[in-house]
Amino acid sequence: MNNFLKITIIAIFMLTSTQLMAQEKRIDYVNPFSGTQNMGHTFPGVCVPFGAVQLSPDTEMIPHNIDGKYQPDAYRYCAGYQYDDKTIVGFSHTHFNGTGHSDLGDILIMPTTGTVQLDMGTADAPESGYRSRFSHNNEKASPGYYSVILDDYNIKAELTATPRTGVHKYTFPKGEGHIIIDLAYGIYNYEGKVLMANLRVEDEYTLTGYRITRGWSRMNYTYFAVKFSKPIKNFGCRNDEKVLYNGFWRKFDMTNNFPEMFGKKLTAFFDFDFKEGEALEIKVALSAVDCLGALKNLETETAGKNFEQLRAEAEELWEKELSVIDIQADRERKAVFYTALYRTMINPSLYQDVDGRYRGIDHNIHQAAPGRTNYTIFSVWDTFRAQHPLMNLIKRSYSEQFINSMLDHYQQSAHKMLPVWSHMGNENWCMIGYHSVSVIADAIATGLNIDKELALQACISTSNVKYYDHIGDYLRLGYVPMEKSPVSASITLEYAYDDWTISALAERMNRPDIAAAYAKRAQNHKNVFDPNLGFARPKDEQGKFKEPFDLLDTHGQGFIEGNSWNYSFFVPHDVPGLIAQMGGEARFIERLDSLFTMELPAKYFEETEDITEEGLMGNYVHGNEPSHHVPYLYAWTSQPWKTQERVREIMRRMYKNKPDGLCGNDDCGQMSAWYVFSAMGFYPVCPGDGQYVLGSPNAEQITVHLENGRKLVIKAMNFSDENVYVKSIKLNGKAHLSPFIFHSELMKGGELVFEMAAEL
């Protein structure tokens, strides 16, 4: 071969592989900024799929309360970052994905130059503190990688992550530079949140430390270990707390090169000398057990690897997990789809050290059984709807670990309850229902390999804890009376559905007595349905319906994050019954149509929390969860094409590839999971029943690589923006006439072909 030929071949090969790479990289489509503006509450920083560390820039700290007074602005900072802000205060290691309550923001790190500043300063006068101005022009984010220029210091900041380690790379200008570690910073901060913080300089490259906080999580134990790539030249801290006692005659100068700093309000600095353009890499591993755990995590996951290698690993992990689904669509749809898929793989999050130790809900140190991995962050009121069902289809191995973590939670709980809303070894009791039973029933309905007897026991136990949110009243009366709870009707509706899932589970396990008992409880939704009004409506202990009553108001009417109009449709386990209750099919369709088309007076919209105006379609609220199944309810009528129309409209209008691309909180992936399902052309209206309702796919072709090795190919023939209607469906060549499809059918793989059209 002559040289020319060689070079040509190599060039062609390089070109081809580059093109192939370009074609194949799903991570390039993900836009981590989506949802960072307004109400999405997503973070733009880095993590690996379901990783323990979510390292991300924070742009402001608004205390959750000052002197006991709630500060409403804090809500905007649930994820620490708001796209409209002009400054970055630092990079902290833990963030929720899209929640409507907040916490975390542990271990804030900020690189600076010039005079050491230990206050963060204000956005108006960034020079008053360690924060820095930045521009979105200099900011990049993709799965496993984030970078920004910190303008005030001319420092390039880059972030990546391993499962348990946040990895920083800061490229400094020539001269002295500093790393600030602010252990007083936090999301959902307030005076007293930090119960104690500790920071040890182990050697000139290594720090260990911890902070124990009482935020939304009652007791959050965050131990950490830090490795710098360069030796520390000098260090110190400021300790804003009055130290009661720190020696006898002596008072150590803890602020100056003293290797053991502690206090409730601790901000430390570390000085380094830099050549022009020299980079400092920092690895920060977390553990909920102890610093030894953090050190072991750091060592195991990062030893001998630099930033670039770890970034490549993080990107590879994301690419691998995102590769579960291939999609043929235009660039925008691909971006929205992969961004949504990405967001479904952040929470639940890993909560276990590499050696198998983890902190349980009982705050004990447990050793996980071989093959088991503990996860935390279960926002089940949100995620029972689609996020967990999605995992039961596309990430079944992970899902088994999630379910087992929930069952461990049950066994470790003082209440013998499954998670309600749990994070970092704590139950925070947020929102309503006991929807973990739905998650478990769905897992068993979809054939996950979990301990069924334990699962059933956990569900039964959870649903009978009388002191939890009026279960006692619910068992006594068949509904939660309005005197007892401001959201009594929502609770009753959701308990009834949850009870149905237990009934279904018991039936599947051939336990007819239990199934019958819970089937009876599952009828309780009828007790808060006013047949005269035709809507759900709270009732008092004497059985009298609420007066006065406003069907449209989300507040003060007995519902939560939804008004009676929306919530009245929350009977996912008995839609035919609901149709009858609402006066038959015609009136049901009319009701659904009205929901999506009526004009909601502005006063109601303005009072609806968590959502942007884009999150409304008539009176239908997509920015909150209670109605997520509602667009699919037409499937039970003779007009399933209205589902097709609505879901395509929701996908088009409410999910966008831009910072304000989400119309409400992502809620630990629920908003995104709704999209992923809907884009595939089906949705789990009633998790636990083992089936999906068919809708209208949003891509020419979607291929799901199932864990069992089979491939499910979803084709939309004649796909276009206009062609939202499904003329026919074929499953493996055979006409599929039902509006429903079983999970078990999909798990066999094959081709699900929708024939699309612009008209019926």
Place this chain on the structure above:
Amino acid sequence: MNNFLKITIIAIFMLTSTQLMAQEKRIDYVNPFSGTQNMGHTFPGVCVPFGAVQLSPDTEMIPHNIDGKYQPDAYRYCAGYQYDDKTIVGFSHTHFNGTGHSDLGDILIMPTTGTVQLDMGTADAPESGYRSRFSHNNEKASPGYYSVILDDYNIKAELTATPRTGVHKYTFPKGEGHIIIDLAYGIYNYEGKVLMANLRVEDEYTLTGYRITRGWSRMNYTYFAVKFSKPIKNFGCRNDEKVLYNGFWRKFDMTNNFPEMFGKKLTAFFDFDFKEGEALEIKVALSAVDCLGALKNLETETAGKNFEQLRAEAEELWEKELSVIDIQADRERKAVFYTALYRTMINPSLYQDVDGRYRGIDHNIHQAAPGRTNYTIFSVWDTFRAQHPLMNLIKRSYSEQFINSMLDHYQQSAHKMLPVWSHMGNENWCMIGYHSVSVIADAIATGLNIDKELALQACISTSNVKYYDHIGDYLRLGYVPMEKSPVSASITLEYAYDDWTISALAERMNRPDIAAAYAKRAQNHKNVFDPNLGFARPKDEQGKFKEPFDLLDTHGQGFIEGNSWNYSFFVPHDVPGLIAQMGGEARFIERLDSLFTMELPAKYFEETEDITEEGLMGNYVHGNEPSHHVPYLYAWTSQPWKTQERVREIMRRMYKNKPDGLCGNDDCGQMSAWYVFSAMGFYPVCPGDGQYVLGSPNAEQITVHLENGRKLVIKAMNFSDENVYVKSIKLNGKAHLSPFIFHSELMKGGELVFEMAAEL
């Protein structure tokens, strides 16, 4: 055999065995009340030898400070109990033995009847709270057992302990009774001490919980598990803290049968129904790791055993450990001796779970190597003198564990230092010097099996931490300048001795360079000796001695817990040099004589802390430690009989079998160890040199059962109160002419015979 004969034989047998028992029981001689009045700071309750739990009645809680203002009365309650008090506030599970600073008092339990009261109330009006009146007439204490009648409730309270479990037995009158658990109570309490407390009702017999406190110990993690012998009827709590968030819409009624109580100011109650005279037994196990550790400790140590069985085990443990020494003496001497011996076996205390897990000084969870047991509570400024040397003679297996725990501390320390004053996984930095090096040098000098290389490394590292208490200045100048520390002369003297022990250790390890370097440092005591004055005296950086200067004042003169008169004798490693420095033997003897006989003006005595008037002999202060070796210094002169006279006088006057039987803080056994050594007739003036100075034994015969299986019999021929002088000494029949005796000689066993006389 006819019946009469049978009965007679049985009767004789019973009588004999009772007599034998009576003769043999050392525990019957121990008086746990000794030192509970005034300054002894001992506790009268129960523990097993070196046990993790010290369960004892507390009679008052005086906050250490209120709004940052020190409350001097708190000092009296270092052990929670003062004999003069008339009420008991409850029984808590952790107590120091005789310290001069305080902490602990974890997990207070109090049984009551009548209306549930959750405040402790005041001593003036005990009915205002859960506390109760009591009388010493109804109070008993012996090793492993304590009982009292709580008059306000007619409840008999009995306590015993296992290594990690406090065991309570409360005999109630008929009707409803309560158990109060006050997690806000503590010794060294102040607003904010409890960082967080948690209490879970696991089932009707079982509780788990923890509290994390910041007292003298920066972070003390106390996890616990409780087993009741009867099921709980009803329970609840009061939570004085404003709870920021505990649910979403719901506010749980945490105060009423809610099984997960938490807060910084938590007091819980548990109701039970009792028949007349029915007893409730409560087992409370501790762990510094987690509640699982506590449950495992409880299970392993107490499963299937009731109070009486556990009491018998505790008593047996004490009897076994006290049996290391037999003493022939009158009852009073035996009582004082065994009480002292008992007090030398409380601290250090076990700090490890049955499964080998323990919390290190780095707050990490460590797994102890097989055969290793971690201990805590090292008050080494006190205990390097006699308590540790005593263990190196009579409890060598324990001592090896202590030394290894100290070496682990070194390895886990951020400062790479051995303990200064450490407890519960924390260094509290109390007092001066780095006397752990003495403890380690003495251990190696007496042949304990420890890692010598690690030990030497630890000593060298510790003695070179420049930021610790002016070591930097000390290395630079050869003394600590008075500008830098108010106790600069004491520090210099003690560093010099400590350096000598490192030198001796290095020599023993054949490391002549290190030995020479430290031998040089060991001469630094000369730098704070004013040759004109003939006394130790602080110096400024320029080398100028302090002006004005008061030889007698304990305060403000550069010394701590001792004046220059006393401290000038602190050159235990070079007494001949000191004699020369003081102007030769005659002047040295004169100086010693003056010390013991001069009249100390009342103003000086009144200002001397920690001691009662009985703790003074002239200007010699026995109630504090710096002069403990001084009575033995006559041994280096031609008048060793003065040592004999002084030590017998100190033993007679300053150790008594009564509540105010100690003339100062017991200081983790140092005061008591001084007695045990002195009563045996010798004392370790210079720990690390492998020898003792002979004094005057205080019993007719003392037999030490050495761990090597040999017996050391110390006989005092012609022993009497008056016969304080030693006419001759024979070791195994051979005349022993030296005033010193080697540890190695004693370890061979045999007979050490003192011939006593009333005159010389």
